[in-house]
Structure formats: structure tokens, C-alpha cells
Amino acid sequence: MKMLAFALPVAIAISAPAYAQALSPTEYVAMAGSGDMYEIQSSQTVLQTTQDPKIRTFAQMMIKHHTKSTADVKAAAAKSRIKPKPPMLMPAHAELLTQLQAETGPARDQTYIAQQKQAHAQALELHKSYAQGGTAPALKMAAAKIVPVVQQHIDMLKTM
């Protein structure tokens, strides 16, 4: 019996990482938060200079939608009893923002669109994979609701 009690925890400890392949709830909340923050700040940046009405409309929509997804993820985290740290830009998102701020005029518009395509492809991956394999049910549901919104943004970006 003693041996069994000893053997099981060891076996579980070894196999546990193989199960936990989706992002952890904390990782998901941190990455979603950084993504939203980048979306909002980059859209604010392009709105300061753009003369293109299509980009203006898109950027305003991004601020609205990503402010909502930040709030939805925060509420779902509370339901899942996770106390996330306030959203913070991860190094890759901070770098994109710095690059965008360094551009002016039409070059900033084009940089914004190129960055948006890349950032949304990653956002889709983030929310889709968490909706599929996440471990906190409320966050999983929030992720599943964000997926079609991100997909809609990607479809819009394909015309830009």
C-alpha cells in the first residue's frame, strides 16, 4: 500500500504537464489583456494622424470592441476566481507600438494595417485555442464569444 501511495503522486506529477497544454487561465488573461491594450493604443495612435476614412472607422471600432473584450475577460476571470494583474503590454506588443509611433503620415497608416493583420491572426489563435482547451469554464466561454468578433476584424482587414 505504501508503495502505491508513493507511486501515484510521482506518476501524476510526471504526466501532468502533458495535459496542461492549453494556456493557463492566468497566461490567457495576461495575453488577452496585452493584445487588447495594444489594439486600443495602436488605434488611438493612428487616429491622431490618419486622413483615411476607412482606417478611421476601423480604428474607432477596434477601440470599442477591444475595450469590451477587456471588460468581458475581466468579469469572466472574477467568476473563475482569478485575480489578474492589471493588463500590461508584453514585449512584442510594446515593440509594435513603438514602431507605429515612429512612423508618420501614410507610412503610419500602412504600418497600422500590416500590424493589425499580424496581431489579429495571433488574437484569433489565442482565443480559439483557449475556447477549445482552456480549464476555467467562465473564461472559456468569454474566449468563445470573442472568436467571431476577431474573425470579423480579420475579414475586414482582408479588404484593406
Place this chain on the structure above:
Amino acid sequence: MKSRLLLGMALLLGTSAAASAQSAMSPNAPPPPPAPVAVTPPPQAAADMQAVLDAHKALGAKPIETLSPAKARLQPSATDAARRVMRERGMSTAPDPAVTTKDVAYGADPQQFARIYTPAAVVGSGAQLPVVVYYHGGGWVIADVNVYDPTPRLLAKQLNAIVVSVEYRHAPEFKFPSQHEDAAAAYRWVLANAASWGGNPAKIALAGESAGGNLAVATAIYARDNGLTAPLHVLSVYPIANSAMQLPSKVDSANAKPLNTPMLKWFGHYYARTAADQMDPRVNLVGANLAGLPATTIINAQIDPLRSDGETLAQAMKKARVDVDQKTFPGVTHEFFGMGKVVRGAYDAELYAVAQLKKAFAR
């Protein structure tokens, strides 16, 4: 006692086997168990290449071979690292305005679309431009047309050609040969539609990097076998082309960055349905019938586990009497191509590639 222990173990094994079977096609599918780590350090990269590798680290890139596909796809790319170096040096990271792009679907899946790069000066001019069909890299699992923007943009501008950068369905959600099927379907689609974009479908070339370098050659084989218009030239940059794991570069560059030998195994773990897929001639190009293929240029990096793939593919092509030109660039790593603004070796390789394609289109 013994039987209860065995039962416990059996239950445990049973659960984990079920979990992995269920998730084989999920982006959350666990990575393969870690392989023994080779101790050989890779050769030292040139200072300008090393600056990009350092920037990649600064952006927080984690070792791909330890991650699930979903997590791997969220990592910063080598392109992100090169842009960081550009920004640090006061260079613009904006897309070159000499080229415009539009995204057009070629299939029903959201990933079956292509980004068409057109030299801005000729939009609406009625000129019939040469066409390059380009496939991006990422081991058929990670990365996309966004990550691989520099090369098609550069080729469109330097060749004054329309470059069609093909997105395709990724593994493990869609395993081999979905990527090869999409590559072939996109080639057919370009032949049928290039004229409507101002392209000349008789003046066509194939190009690609890494897994996409494989797709370029595999699609040339497909065109030959299906009686399609043959490309005038194939540009294959560090292709996946030889599944043997004991090739010199897979040993001497086992610990290289941003591609190492464990990542090659990681890609295979996700794209292959069974081990046999990695010996399929579409993957293991050195084992394919290469006779009658168009003139081919193969570009390799010295510090890259795929270097020997390209070198052995060139040997196999020569043996099959294909007009092949292969160069290995020193001091650079996988993903260096397209970094010509900050890496000298990449600038040289880009000049070489452009000259080869210009020559092919001038004929």
C-alpha cells in the same frame, strides 16, 4: 498490493493515451517528449545576424519545441526581431509603398487565400508582368503570410513582378498533405487568374522559404506530373527536402537559432499522420523523381539544421540533370533571407536570388 499498483498505472496510462488521441489535431496538442540535448554549440553568427538573434530573445521568444502549436504561434518571429533591429537603428518598419497588396480567396477555408503584391507603378497600366507564386515557411504548423511579408514584397519590387503569397491550411488542424494540396490548388488558380491581375501566366516562377521552399519544388513536380504550365524557374530558400536525421547540418547546427534540430522533429510530430509521411517524396524531396524539373536556385544558410537538406537536394537534382545552382551563405542562420536591410549576408543572398529570377524571366 502489486495488482492495485498496476491498476493505478494502467488507469493513468489509459487516460493519458485517450487524452492525446483526442487532441492529435488540436492546437493544444502536447509537444513530443524532449529529445536528448546535443552539447555541440552552433558556429558563431556574424555580428549583424547575432543582433537579430539577440533582439528575438529580447522580445521574449520561447523554445518552440517545448510548446503546443497554439503557444508556438503566439511567439514573436524572426521577422519581428529584424524589425526591432531596424527600429533601433532608426530605420522605418513601414511596408515599402512601392508595392501594394490585396487579399483574395482561392478556396472555401479562411486560410485558403493569397496576398497579391503588385508594383504600385504599374497598377492599372495594362502591362503584362511576370508572376511569382510564393509559399511561406513555418514547418507547416506556425507562421503565415503576415510573418513572411519581406520576401514577396522585395521580389515584387526588384523583379517588377506580381508576387502571389499563398496562405494555406496549417497542421495539426489539417495534416499532411493538406499543405501540398493547397499549394497545388493555388498554383492552378494563379495560372487561371493571373491575367486579370495584369500578370502573364506564361511567365511564371515558383518560390518559397523553409517549408515553403519545399512547397515550391513539390508544386513544380505537381505541375510536371499534371501537365500544367511549367514554371520558368524555382527559387527554393532553405527547403525541407531530406528526412534523414543524421545529416551534417542536423548535427553541427542542432542547437542553432531560430531553428534547431528538435524543432524539425516537433514539426514532424504535428504535420505527419504517420511516420511514413516524412518519407513521402513530397516531403523527402531527395527521394522524388526530379527529372525534367525547371531550372532551380537553392539558397542555404551556414548555421541552419536544414543546410544539408538544400545541399543534398542540389546533388539529387544535378544527378537528375536539372539545371540547379546552390549557394550556402556564411555567418547567417535560418530565416536570414529577407533581412537584407540589417544583415549583409541576407542582402547578398537577395541580390543573387533576384538576379537568378531576372535571368529566367528575360529568356
